[in-house]
Amino acid sequence: MMLAPIDRLSLLSSAQADALRARLVEVAYDERAIARGESIAPGLFDALRLPLVHDALSLDDAPASDLALLFAYMGRVSLERFERALTPALSALALELGLVTRGDDGSVASPFLLMPFMGLWIISDPLSQDGDAVMGPGPTTHELARLLPARTPRSVLDVGCGAGTFALLAADRGSAEAVGVDINPRAVELARINARLNGLSAEFLAGDLFAPVEGRRFDLVISQPPFVARAPEVDAAVFLHGGTYGDELALSLIARCPRVLLPTGRALMLLDAPVRPGAPLHLRLREALGDAPVDVAVFSTPGMSPDLMAVGYTARSLESLEGYAATVRRYRHHLRALGVTEFSHAIVLLLPPGGRFSISLPVRSLSALDGEAIERWCDAIDLASRDPDTLLAATVRPAPGLVFAEERATPDRSVEPTWRVRSERGVAVSRELSEASWALLEAIATQETVAGAVEVYAELCGASAEDVREQVLGFVREHLAKGLLAWERGGASG
Ligand SMILES: C[S@@+](CC[C@H](N)C(=O)[O-])C[C@H]1O[C@@H](n2cnc3c(N)ncnc32)[C@H](O)[C@@H]1O
Structure with a gap:
């Protein structure tokens, strides 16, 4: 069409x-x-x-x-x-x-x-069309938009902006410099029309990835790149296909991202990636980034099976059942030939000026995350990388949404209890804790500072504070990074 x-x-x-x-x-x-x-x-x-x-x-x-x-x-x-x-x-x-x-x-x-989207109206093409059709806000756009920081960054770059949605949202929330780039000139044209439609000022440029903004740096880079695996003989769509596996374009975008980030900037991206046994996404990203000074976090949820992916890719353009069977089989055969057995639906966060972390954080669904949860995790990582004195003076608490339960197999006290931590939102966790971890978490949760928790824990162990300090600091750093502990900035250390 x-x-x-x-x-x-x-x-x-x-x-x-x-x-x-x-x-x-x-x-x-x-x-x-x-x-x-x-x-x-x-x-x-x-x-x-x-x-x-x-x-x-x-x-x-x-x-x-x-x-x-x-x-x-x-x-x-x-x-x-x-x-x-x-x-x-x-x-x-x-x-x-x-x-x-x-x-x-x-x-x-x-x-x-012409879709209403978070207070804006966005004109785009119906996605039943291939080729150069321009994507507007859809369910995954919503998932990523919910993760935008509450405090709008001064400068925002929307890579693969399509109809301009993220750049316009940033402009609407007060970003002084909202820029969108797209390889598809039709997308750039539609994004400019959308800027006018919404009475907003944003800059839209045509070109490949970061080429149109060479030499410029931003507080936030946001992107939902095309991430669908292109099967042979399936018509190419610039908004959809990201390579043979689907994640190639996203990987190359992420690898080049650090050069457009300000020293305190961040990048936030959404993609579906095939799970490659032995090569988890966060490690592949770390490798692609080389020694670029950024931390990498991948919040990943279980994605759809390859069969459901094949149905999803095909049904997107389905206006009648004609042609469905042939296309769905092409996708299915393609994914099977690649050996893809599982997908992950993921948010990738890049944080300079790191280089220390590359971590994968499981979440049950992206709706369990929001801008606040991302912000809290960034704060936690910030604290985890500070010197011991700062860490000891900080107030640290279990992350919101975590439930700590003492479980007994019988009502009487004849059987030893077990302790379990599970999450009701944020990072997905459900695991048994050792008695020592339980005691330490309790000390951290109730003491004003980590130094206080060191004292309490030392007493419980019948040891001196010096003897347990390193162990406690290691525990706190690890659990901050895993999203189980949060830094209460208003606490003792301010
Ligand atoms: C999945 S759509 C996302 C659209 C919009 N940002 C959203 O989230 O609703 C991906 C966009 O990336 C663009 N794109 C594809 N390859 C690109 C490249 N090499 N450089 C820049 N943009 C590209 C496509 O034209 C398309 O607009």
């Missing part, structure tokens, strides 16, 4: 954009309007549930449901209802700009998606 032309869309003026935005706010075309559609047959691929979503939204009288039908679910709406939703003047503008087109029966449809 041909991509819709964007030359007329780029004629949208700032005044027209302001009027359009005001109307979208007025009729509440926001994420709640999309949630109505998403609540119908959730979890199924769009190709299977779209007829139901169309049906439900067309029976709903709210103007926002007409806009959702048209702009989020590629449905058709009568001109009358479209004019009621957008006003006759703005409907005429949408037709003039090619944002919607009229069919033979007089109804309107849109060749674009």
Whole structure:
């Protein structure tokens, strides 16, 4: 299918954009309007549930449901209802700009998606199209956006910006320098249109990875690169395919990332990576980064099986069952030939000026993480790398979401208890603790400083503080790095 032309869309003026935005706010075309559609047959691929979503939204009288039908679910709406939703003047503008087109029966449809996203509206291409289609916000965009720091960094670089989503979000939250780069010139053009649509100032540049920003440095680099394994004979899509295994482009992006980071900057990326036995992602990243002075953390969740991946990759572009069987088999054969048996769905965090850590942190799902959890872990790593005196003066607590339980097999006290730590959010953990670890964690959790915990623990062991200090410091550093302990900055050491 041909991509819709964007030359007329780029004629949208700032005044027209302001009027359009005001109307979208007025009729509440926001994420709640999309949630109505998403609540119908959730979890199924769009190709299977779209007829139901169309049906439900067309029976709903709210103007926002007409806009959702048209702009989020590629449905058709009568001109009358479209004019009621957008006003006759703005409907005429949408037709003039090619944002919607009229069919033979007089109804309107849109060749674009126009999605509400965290207070913004983003125009992009439907992903049923291959080639140069431009990706807008989807479920994985949401997963990564939730991890943005609450305090907006001054400068943000969105690599592979697609429709410009992360750069525009940063600009909206007050970043003075919000830049997006993409190899696809159509993406850059659409991102600029989206900047105007949202009344935001951001810079969008075309080129390969960091080439367009050579010599510049940023506080935050954010990216969701294409990470799908491309099977032979499957049409290439620039927003989707990341190489034969899928993770090649992401690895090369991450390897080059340190040179665009400010000394206190960070990089945050989302990708699916095939699990390669004996070569976990965090070690492959460390190797790709060489001796670049950054710490690497991979928050990884179990991804889908190769069979489900094959279905997902294929169903994305599924408008009918025609061609499904051939394509799904191509993906499946490709993944089997590569020997991929498992995927990991991961967030990669790079932190300069490290070089000390390369760590893999299991999480049950990315929804267990948020910007605050990432921030807390960065603080923990910061403390773990400080000198012993700073560590001894710090207040350290079990990370929020951890549950420590003393478990007894019988109600009487005849059987020795076991101690277990498990997490209800954040880093996934469920393991038995030795009696010594339990006692030490209790001392850390109740004493104002780590030095206090050293004293208490020494007394319990019948040893001197000097004798146990190194052991306690090693324990604290390790558990800070694993996300089980958190630095309470407001504590004794401030
Ligand atoms: C998965 S999409 C992400 C879009 C958007 N950032 C989001 O998260 O919704 C990946 C984007 O990377 C772009 N891309 C692919 N190869 C690239 C390269 N070598 N350099 C820069 N961008 C690239 C694609 O054009 C596409 O827009």
